[in-house]
Every structure is written in C-alpha cells, then in structure tokens.
Amino acid sequence: MxxxxxxxxxxxxxxxxxxxxxxxxxxxxxxxxxxxxxxxxxxxxxxxxxxxxxxxxxxxxxxxxxxxxxxxxxxxxxxxxxxxxxxxxxxxxxxxxxxxxxxxxxxxxxxxxxxxxxxxxxxxxxxxxxxxxxxxxxxxxxxxxxxxxxxxxxxxxxxxxxxxxxxxxxxxxYGGMTKLWDVDFISVNDQCVQCGLCAEVCPVGAVDSENSRGVDLEMCITCCACIKTCPQHARGMKPGPVNDAAVRLNSLCKExxxxxxxx
The missing domain is CATH 3.40.50.360 (Flavodoxin domain)
Incomplete structure (x- = not known):
C-alpha cells in the first residue's frame, strides 16, 4: 500500500x-x-x-x-x-x-x-x-x-x-487513575523574573501569565513543563506527595x- x-x-x-x-x-x-x-x-x-x-x-x-x-x-x-x-x-x-x-x-x-x-x-x-x-x-x-x-x-x-x-x-x-493530583507542589524562588515562559509552555493554561507564582491547582496536570523550561531555574518542587513520588521513582526505577x- x-x-x-x-x-x-x-x-x-x-x-x-x-x-x-x-x-x-x-x-x-x-x-x-x-x-x-x-x-x-x-x-x-x-x-x-x-x-x-x-x-x-x-x-x-x-x-x-x-x-x-x-x-x-x-x-x-x-x-x-x-x-x-x-x-x-x-x-x-x-x-x-x-x-x-x-x-x-x-x-x-x-x-x-x-x-x-x-x-x-x-x-x-x-x-x-x-x-x-x-x-x-x-x-x-x-x-x-x-x-x-x-x-x-x-x-x-x-x-x-x-x-x-x-x-x-x-x-x-484499563483501570488506573485518570484524575491527577490536585496538589500545591511548585515552589518559585527569588530568581524568578516573571518572563512568562512558564505560562507559555503550560499545556493547560494553569500558570497565571501575569503572576508566575499563581497556579490553578485544579487545571495543573503535574507535567512539570514549567519547572523544566524555566531559564532562571527558579521553579522546583515543594516537599509533599509529588516530591515523594520523585524520590520513589529515583529509587525504584533505576534499571x-x-x-x-x-x-
């Protein structure tokens, strides 16, 4: 064909x-x-x-x-x-x-x-x-x-x-979870210059384009695109269930x- x-x-x-x-x-x-x-x-x-x-x-x-x-x-x-x-x-x-x-x-x-x-x-x-x-x-x-x-x-x-x-x-x-965590897990430090890139890359529009510290927790899908693409490395994870999952993944999924x- x-x-x-x-x-x-x-x-x-x-x-x-x-x-x-x-x-x-x-x-x-x-x-x-x-x-x-x-x-x-x-x-x-x-x-x-x-x-x-x-x-x-x-x-x-x-x-x-x-x-x-x-x-x-x-x-x-x-x-x-x-x-x-x-x-x-x-x-x-x-x-x-x-x-x-x-x-x-x-x-x-x-x-x-x-x-x-x-x-x-x-x-x-x-x-x-x-x-x-x-x-x-x-x-x-x-x-x-x-x-x-x-x-x-x-x-x-x-x-x-x-x-x-x-x-x-x-x-x-299929089973499993389709509803993702509704949790406040993103930290923003003083290196943030409000460039707005985090809002641009968010696939669901969960980041406030006028205030990058503002995240709509119900919309957020925990994809971490905003963290990974921040040019100032100003975004990270707060202690909590998402960071705990990152610890488990690092420990259990090395192979x-x-x-x-x-x-």
Missing part, C-alpha cells in the same frame, strides 16, 4: 514525545510529512481528518499508566477514515501499563487502523538533577530505534495487501527500560 503523506501528531509538554516523533518521521523518510503539535490548549481545539491514503502517527506520554485524560476531547473530533495508524506512548521508565492499548483502541474508534504500536522511554516529568529518573532519555540510541521503527512501518505498508490491526499488550477495562515495537 502506498501513502500520499504522513500526519505526525504529538502531545509533548517536556519534549520527549516530540523527540521520539521526529525520530520516527526521519525513519519514515517522506517529504510530505505534516507535524501537528497538540500540546497547547488552542491546538487541541482544532479537529483533524485523515484519509485512507495518509499515514497517521500519534505520540503521547503515559500518565499513571493511561493516555492523558485531557486528550479525550481532541480524540473525539479526530476522524481517521480507514487510515493506517501507528500509536506510540512514551513512559518515564516506570511502566506504560494499559496506555498503548488505550491509544490503539481510541484511534480505532475514530476510524483508523492501528497497524503498529510502540513504547519509548522519556525522562520522567518528576526527574530533576537531584532525583533523576531516565535522565536524558530519549537519548541518541532511543532516537536511532525510533528511526528504525519508522522504517519498519513503511516496510509493513509496502508489503501489506490488506491492513490489519496490530495486537498490543494491555487489559480492558533502564528499552523501547518495544509491535508490528
């Missing part, structure tokens, strides 16, 4: 899913590749229709073993009219649990045919210099594997006379996980 173009969609508050998606795109090697970043709130309001002659690739991070719940609304306006799709989840070296199955199910529910699936590793959102978890991932080796996955997707399409859905690990009902393919 030949395709006319590639639609590469990613949700990537801290850049890990984006890096994996870009690696896969290089492996696919089609100049007719369109990148769609749905990290910002405004981008997720835009609907997307994909034809049967276009390859859809979706890369998202894993939140507590699930697809981030804030993507539900965007997925409801996705229309994939029999298009082949590759579903990719990026976990923070803990476990992707049922996230990949959930993503493939959702894509199938939108009319797509998930012909490939993969899990990759990205630096955990709670990772820091003091408490690193999967620091620097995806690294160059991960990116090379992503490129290889892209090539394998194209090889499968070229050899397929009929598209069939891939089987991926997971159980349904590097490796990417997995399903084709």
């Amino acid at each position: 030949d395709i006319t173009s590639v639609i590469m969609v990613y949700f990537s508050p801290t850049g890990t899913s984006k890096a994996v998606a870009e690696g896969i795109a290089r492996g696919i090697g089609r100049p007719e590749t369109v990148f769609i970043d749905i990290t910002s709130p405004g981008a997720r309001k835009e609907s997307l229709s994909v034809s049967e002659h276009e390859l859809l690739v979706i890369a998202v991070p894993v939140y507590m073993g699930r697809v981030p719940a804030l993507l539900n609304e965007w997925m409801r306006v996705l229309r994939a009219e029999g298009s082949p799709a590759a579903c990719v989840v990026v976990c923070g070296n803990r476990a992707y649990e049922n996230a990949l199955l959930e993503l493939t199910d959702r894509v199938a529910g939108c009319g797509g045919i998930p012909i490939a699936g993969a899990s990759f590793i990205g630096e955990h959102s709670f990772s820091s210099a003091d408490l690193p978890t999967a620091e620097g991932r995806p690294d160059q080796h991960d990116v090379c594997i992503a490129e290889s996955f892209g090539r394998k997707i194209i090889d499968k399409l070229k050899s397929a006379s009929e598209l069939t859905a891939v089987e991926v690990p997971g159980t349904s009902p 590097p996980m490796q990417p997995e393919f399903f084709l």
Whole structure:
C-alpha cells in the first residue's frame, strides 16, 4: 500500500514525545510529512481528518499508566477514515501499563487502523538533577530505534495487501487513575523574573501569565513543563506527595527500560 503523506501528531509538554516523533518521521523518510503539535490548549481545539491514503502517527506520554485524560476531547473530533495508524506512548521508565492499548483502541474508534504500536522511554516529568529518573532519555540510541521503527512501518505498508490491526499488550477495562493530583507542589524562588515562559509552555493554561507564582491547582496536570523550561531555574518542587513520588521513582526505577515495537 502506498501513502500520499504522513500526519505526525504529538502531545509533548517536556519534549520527549516530540523527540521520539521526529525520530520516527526521519525513519519514515517522506517529504510530505505534516507535524501537528497538540500540546497547547488552542491546538487541541482544532479537529483533524485523515484519509485512507495518509499515514497517521500519534505520540503521547503515559500518565499513571493511561493516555492523558485531557486528550479525550481532541480524540473525539479526530476522524481517521480507514487510515493506517501507528500509536506510540512514551513512559518515564516506570511502566506504560494499559496506555498503548488505550491509544490503539481510541484511534480505532475514530476510524483508523492501528497497524503498529510502540513504547519509548522519556525522562520522567518528576526527574530533576537531584532525583533523576531516565535522565536524558530519549537519548541518541532511543532516537536511532525510533528511526528504525519508522522504517519498519513503511516496510509493513509496502508489503501489506490488506491492513490489519496490530495486537498490543494491555487489559480492558484499563483501570488506573485518570484524575491527577490536585496538589500545591511548585515552589518559585527569588530568581524568578516573571518572563512568562512558564505560562507559555503550560499545556493547560494553569500558570497565571501575569503572576508566575499563581497556579490553578485544579487545571495543573503535574507535567512539570514549567519547572523544566524555566531559564532562571527558579521553579522546583515543594516537599509533599509529588516530591515523594520523585524520590520513589529515583529509587525504584533505576534499571533502564528499552523501547518495544509491535508490528
């Protein structure tokens, strides 16, 4: 089967899913590749229709073993009219649990045919210099594997006379938590110059653009994008449940996980 173009969609508050998606795109090697970043709130309001002659690739991070719940609304306006799709989840070296199955199910529910699936590793959102978890991932080796996955997707399409859905690990009902912690965990020190970058990178608009110390706790998804992108290193974690989780991850998730393919 030949395709006319590639639609590469990613949700990537801290850049890990984006890096994996870009690696896969290089492996696919089609100049007719369109990148769609749905990290910002405004981008997720835009609907997307994909034809049967276009390859859809979706890369998202894993939140507590699930697809981030804030993507539900965007997925409801996705229309994939029999298009082949590759579903990719990026976990923070803990476990992707049922996230990949959930993503493939959702894509199938939108009319797509998930012909490939993969899990990759990205630096955990709670990772820091003091408490690193999967620091620097995806690294160059991960990116090379992503490129290889892209090539394998194209090889499968070229050899397929009929598209069939891939089987991926997971159980349904998916279980796990979809509601994230409603907790005041972000500290801001005197190095803050109110540049507003934290508000710009927040994927849910939880940071007050006029006062960076102001965070809407009900909106916040604990992605830590505001912490990781602060040019002054003025933001960090307060003592509490999120920092405690960072300690556990640093202690229990030291063994590097490796990417997995399903084709």
